[in-house]
Amino acid sequence: MNQQAIIDTTQNAEENFASIVNYRQQMVYNTALGIVQNEEDAEDITQEVFLKIYEGLQNFRNESSLSTWIYRITITTSLDFEKQKKRQKRGGLMQRVFGFNEATEKPDFFHPGVALDKKEDAAVLFMAIKKLPEKQRTAFILHKIEGLTNNDIASMMDSTLLAVESLQVRAKNNLRNYLKDYYEKYFK
Amino acid sequence: MNNKIENILNSIDGIEKANPQPFLLTRVTARINAANAAPENIWYKIAFYIKKPLVAFSAIMLLVLINIFVIKSIKHRSDLENLAKNTNNQRYDFAINVSVMYDIENQEP
Known part of the structure; x- marks a missing residue:
């Protein structure tokens, strides 16, 4: 069943959200995993993404498709997570300032x-x-x-x-x- | 070597989807409930803004500017004090001299 159809037909917000988590968790997790390349971090990001989806679902206006919206949140959250992690690493600032390659x-x-x-x-x-x-x-x-x-x-x-x-x-x-x-x- | 590189580039073709740990919905729901139950703490909000790089950098620059200003104003004040002290010394010397001259001129009671 199409995810958008689920949102349109289901009345209960909790059920909507549960359906989104169940249908989209693999997509979110794999995208996050591809970006951060760490299973625990990808797990944290997946939870964070669904929290954001829960908070933003009321304001979702169908300007883009649901999957596009979720992908955008996932990519932004993953990249932010990665930047934050790099900042926390010892010497991260020096590496950024002097352009050392961190990989x-x-x-x-x-x-x-x-x-x-x-x-x-x-x-x-x-x-x-x-x-x-x-x-x-x-x-x-x-x-x-x-x-x-x-x-x-x-x-x-x-x-x-x-x-x-x-x-x-x-x-x-x-x-x-x-x-x-x-x-x-x-x-x- | 080119073959090796092409093999590596194609190594994730047909990659299977990984699965998150089970009961994700339960964990997400727990986090939502925890977030809803947590009272709004002003210190968390302050810390959230303070730790932003732009805010932190601006605060450091402001501190540096205040330091420069204070150091300059102290130096300026000490220059003024030195000037005043020198002037006083000159006045004092002059006063002694005048007094001496006066004494010389008025030797008679």
């Missing part, structure tokens, strides 16, 4: 949804994804992990189709460069 040089995130034979490669890819600029990373994750089309991503990011396609191309090129550097640095 680790060791693959440490193993996504639970990746096939066993691809786990190592995927971990290296996630390490590289973390180095991408925010917009490129968001577009890449929404496309690769959530399987969204560039049109959907464009409406989610308040952008144009052309801009999103450009983001995808730049993201892939940057990833290729990062991976090339990584292998030249550690495996030559």
Whole structure:
């Protein structure tokens, strides 16, 4: 059943919210997990996102689709969470001021949804994804992990189709460069 | 190496969805209830604004400016005090001299 239909047909606000949590939890969790690359953090973000949805549901005016609205909240909350975490890290300010790269040089995130034979490669890819600029990373994750089309991503990011396609191309090129550097640095 | 990189780039194709811990709705509902039950605390609101980077940076800049102003005003005041002290000394010297001259001129009772 379509989520919007649930909202339209169900009278009780609590039931509406429960349906949204049950139908959308995987979407929120996976998007958050792709961005923060930590299962506990993604869990916290998922709860935070649903709190925001609960608070904002009364004011939701169908200007965008429900899933677009939820994706936007998830992306913003995840990116904010990540920034806050970086700020709390020791030396985070110095790293930002002097432009040091904060991403680790060791693959440490193993996504639970990746096939066993691809786990190592995927971990290296996630390490590289973390180095991408925010917009490129968001577009890449929404496309690769959530399987969204560039049109959907464009409406989610308040952008144009052309801009999103450009983001995808730049993201892939940057990833290729990062991976090339990584292998030249550690495996030559 | 190019093949390896392409394999890595394609390694998350067809990735399966991960699932959050069970009973998410229960935990979210508990958080909503806790948030509703918690009284509005003014200190939380103040802390929320103070910890914003822009506010914190502005406060630091304000403190630095106040310090510069105070240091400058103290220096200015001490310059004025020194000037006044020197003037007083000169007056004192002058007064002694005048007195001495007066004494010399009025030796007779």
